[in-house]
Amino acid sequence: MEKEFVSPVYQVVAVPVEKVVANTYNPNIVATPEMKLLEFSVWEDGYTMLCVCHHLKDKDQYELVHGYHRYLVMKTSERIYRRERGLLSISVINKDMSERMAFTIRHNRARGTHSVALMSHIVSELTKSGMSDSWIMNNIGMDRDKLLRLKQISGQAELFEDK
Structure with a gap:
């Protein structure tokens, strides 16, 4: 019998942002005006989308797979860091490196553009x-x-x- 699949979104954890590290393969770049808007959005609305990470058990760190810019807001905005008590909400996936790279690209490309x-x-x-x-x-x-x-x-x- 096949094991029932449970989406990572149902397994959310809050981790100290200091335990989260960026991956080395994210090609997504956000321009300064949009980063300012993201910081403002998180300030006004809170974190409404979590980050996705892979747990590096040997280092007890969480490597970002998706959500780098939301993570960056937490790292660079003192007011958001303080309000959130330095905790970043993440879901944890267990995939190998190539699957994580594909995940990042799929999620970046699936966002679309504004009409x-x-x-x-x-x-x-x-x-x-x-x-x-x-x-x-x-x-x-x-x-x-x-x-x-x-x-x-x-x-x-x-x-x-x-x-």
Whole structure:
């Protein structure tokens, strides 16, 4: 009889961030504005997605497989580190190195991208609901030029009433 599979998400543990180490193969890079947005997001909303690690038993460390940038926020943001008491929520997977590398790539590529049309629609809806340009820029992480471009794409003149 086959052993029943249990997804790692049901086996979450909180570990001191000092016991977590980055892997050497993650090709994902996040630009500075998006890192600032991630830090703001974690500050405002808490950690809503956990990191995935492989336990290195011989060193009693947890090697990141997915979630490097969420981990980096914990390491670099003093306010988040303090609030979270230095604990990072992780799920632990038990896979060999090649499987972990494939896992990282699959999860990075499966995220997709933002549709410009949908982002323009979101900006339009936020503006119509009374959110200021500065609120939109701060809360969805964009600069003034990008906000202006998205408003222009929407083609709705009323988005420029305050200009």
